[in-house]
Amino acid sequence: MPNKNRELKEQKIAEIKEKMDKAQALILVKYQGLNVEEDTALRKQLREAGVEYKVYKNTLASRAAKELGHEGITKFFEGPIAVALGYDDVTAPARILNDFAKEHKALELVAGLVNGEEFDANKVKELASVPPKEVLIAKLLGSFNAPLSKLAYLLSAISDKKQAEEQA
Template sequence: MNKQREAKAAMVAELKEKLGSSIVTILADYRGMNVQEMTQLRRKLREAGVEFKVVKNTLTRRAAQELGLEGLDAFLEGPTAAAFSLNDPAAPAKILMEVMRNSKTFQIKAGVLQGRVIGQDEIKALADLPSREELLAKVVGGFQAPLAGLVNVLAGNIRNLVYVLEAVRKKKEEAA
């Protein structure tokens, strides 16, 4: 009995650490998914740097209480799986929303975004955000555009000088 209690305490500590350290955690009801679908989902999430784990509701509830997360208890009913993302808050939301659209039984319950409980609407808004790579590309493009304009302006002066020299050379050839 004592070993079971220690194992549960260790699971609560692990869940508490993951809930506290992840940027976003999304809870989902995976009922109705077969092993193949679940394996594909885990693979997609792993490629995006997201850990997907089936969790026990009572232990998750206890970990949330220790972290001071209010409002998560209502969503901890039935089979629950959690997707923990340490880097990109949009990645798990995009993948899980896609699975939810394609599956009749898979449901997203709620999430925790940087210590705050969020609902399905906010998770959908996260899924609609561009990915981190897209945002970085837009920022780099924003920095690059003025520099490219400056290079074109400077190159234009040199180009005009070459045109003038060429015209002078042709005039001298005609005069000679």
């Protein structure tokens, strides 16, 4: 019987490691004090943004992080800790959790791991202030578009001026 229990734990650690390794962003939060409605609302927001939100047994999650070489984050797996895993948008988990924590004081940002770099709670809050990837792309394209629009306007004005001179 003990071998079966150990085997199940090893499978769970492997599953957690796979998710942690695949995630671009991993944010840890203390959730104690959230009621069912608040937790459901948070999970819904995270799910809609493509963020996975899990509560793992701390010893298993800590061991998975350690096996991946992220020993610095293992100290945060104490007490009621939930993990938000962002796979596409690095800022989404931090942004959603930070915004939710502003309205619900029971939720507390603890730490994070973003593209292999360990973040403390303050760095997670900084990350939360970065706009979503779509907004950044739109701003970048807008910055490319502005000079092109000015160039097109300038060329059009030169063309109009030449036409006016030819008709005169």
